[in-house]
Amino acid sequence: xxxxxxxxxxxxxICKEHPEVIAIMKDLGFExxxxxxxxxxxxxxxxxxxxxxxxxxxxxxxxxxxxAKGYELKE
Numbered sequence: 001x002x003x004x005x006x007x008x009x010x011x012x013x014i015c016k017e018h019p020e021v022i023a024i025m026k027d028l029g030f031e032x033x034x035x036x037x038x039x040x041x042x043x044x045x046x047x048x049x050x051x052x053x054x055x056x057x058x059x060x061x062x063x064x065x066x067x068a069k070g071y072e073l074k075e
Contacts, residue, residue: 002072011051012043028065029057048073
């Protein structure tokens with residue numbers, strides 16, 4: 001069974017619940033996520049879809065990367 005990640009939650013909330021998500025997102029190109037200051041500020045209001053739009057990373061690519069690690073993204 002996969003772990004469900006709610007995309008309406010902030011990146012900060014998701015990373016607090018599932019710290020292993022930080023590595024997945026870093027590999028996808030969200031390199032600032034490893035900076036605790038950035039995670040504690042921008043991460044509190046940023047969602048994965050908003051970040052993907054800013055970084056021009058397709059949600060399909062993100063969903064595939066999370067699925068490969070046993071996660072399911074819920075919109």
